[in-house]
Amino acid sequence: MTRDHGYARYRLDGCRCYVCGFARSLYDENRDRALAYGTWQPWVDAEPLRVHIRYLQSCEMGLRAIAAAAPCDRKRLQAVLHGRPERGTGPQEKVRPALAASVLAVEPTLENLAPSTLLNPVGTRRRAHALVAVGWPQQHLALHLGMDPGNFGRMLSSEHVIVRRAFAVRSMYDELWRADPAAHGATLGGINRARAYAADRGWAPPAAWDDDTIDEPTAYPDWTGKCGTPEGFWAHRYIAVPACPPCRAAFNAQGRKRRTAS
Incomplete structure (x- = not known):
């Protein structure tokens, strides 16, 4: 592989063209300035980077996906995790700050997952x-x-969903949650049946979900705007929706507090 002209080619390939020489001069200038101000940090501890890579791997991101998101060479990540066995070296103890910063900025979002x-x-x-x-x-x-209705139902009842489907459903949700189903071909009967079906199963509408927490397994919908408080318990009765667990817990806690006070 031929490296682009710059500091790395000057140092590693011995190129002495104008571009490489200028890059070396700029590097030296920045280094000398940082040394003068006491901020020179050519290497940083690799352990935080190693921990973050393992965290991303636990979220089903492979090294190839992490390297693409950083972006960096996958072999550099392998060296951080395992070293270079062909050279008889163990995991790297130090890495360049730029590499650490770029990889630490990677998050396991849908866009970054395979x-x-x-x-x-x-x-x-x-x-x-x-x-x-x-x-x-x-x-x-x-x-x-673009799915068969039967496959759509099975997707919603399965234990897992693939990233491609999750991303498609999220895009669909962003597009349709404020749209009128009737304007997209749904009949009045179909709309009413859908609403009744959801109500029977306690499915919360978009207004009850916070976009920041809808993917969190422990999150609950806020049906009333006061869910999680004793007032929310009574608000559920007003809108004829069974009280959610946070509202029941808050209502019961208030009752215990009153009984203790009396």
Whole structure:
């Protein structure tokens, strides 16, 4: 592989062209300035980087995906984790700050995961349920995704969903949650049946979900705007929706507090 002209080619390949020489001069100038101010840090501890790489791997990101997101050479990540066995070296103890910063900035978002990676389906399921709750028939949602209705139903009941499907459902949700199903071909009967079906199963509408927490397994929808408080318990009765667990817990805690005070 031929390196681009610059500091690395000057140092590693011995190129002495103008571009490489200028890059070396600029490097020396920046280094001397940093030394003068006491901020020179050519190497940093590799352990935080190693921990972050393992965290990303635990989120189903492979080294190839991490390297592409950073971006950096995958072999550099392998050296951080395992060293270079062909050279008889163990995991790197130090890395360049630029490499550490670029990899530490990588997060396991849908955009960074491989399309076939398996995910917890909770966010995908909640988004689809929320659309049904505002009147979108499931067959319309399946058609929007290019899926057979039977496969759509199985996707929502499965233990995992692949990244490609999760991303497609998220995009569909962002597009349709404020749209009128009737304007997209749904009949009044189909809309009413979808809403009734969702209500029977306690599926929360989009307004009850926070985009920042909808994918978190422990999150609950905020049906009333006061969920998690004693007032939320009574607000549930006003809107004729069974009290959610946070509201029941808050209501029961208030009752215990009153009994203790008396």
